[in-house]
Amino acid sequence: MIFPLEELVKFKGSIYEITVAASHRAYQLAMEKDQIVEDNDGKVVSLAARQLFTDEVQYRLENNAS
Numbered sequence: 001m002i003f004p005l006e007e008l009v010k011f012k013g014s015i016y017e018i019t020v021a022a023s024h025r026a027y028q029l030a031m032e033k034d035q036i037v038e039d040n041d042g043k044v045v046s047l048a049a050r051q052l053f054t055d056e057v058q059y060r061l062e063n064n065a066s
Contacts, residue, residue, distance in 0.1 A: 007049070007050075007053035007054075008049075011053065017059070018049075018052060018053075021052055021059035022045065022048045022052055024059075025048035025051060025052065026044040026047070026048040027044075029044040029047055029048055030044045
């Protein structure tokens with residue numbers, strides 16, 4: 001799977017937030033080494049982006065201010 005650029009163009013939220021969320025999710029996928037990663041030829045970034053854009057995986061912002 002290639003990176004879902006058409007979804008990125010349509011995305012109305014913060015590009016920074018979705019980039020950070022995709023980075024974190026890609027790391028999780030790389031560590032899990034699950035079958036879904038193998039089915040996607042090991043391309044964890046495009047898989048993470050697709051999961052986020054399709055709301056298969058959701059993210060939230062945490063306030064870490066003390």
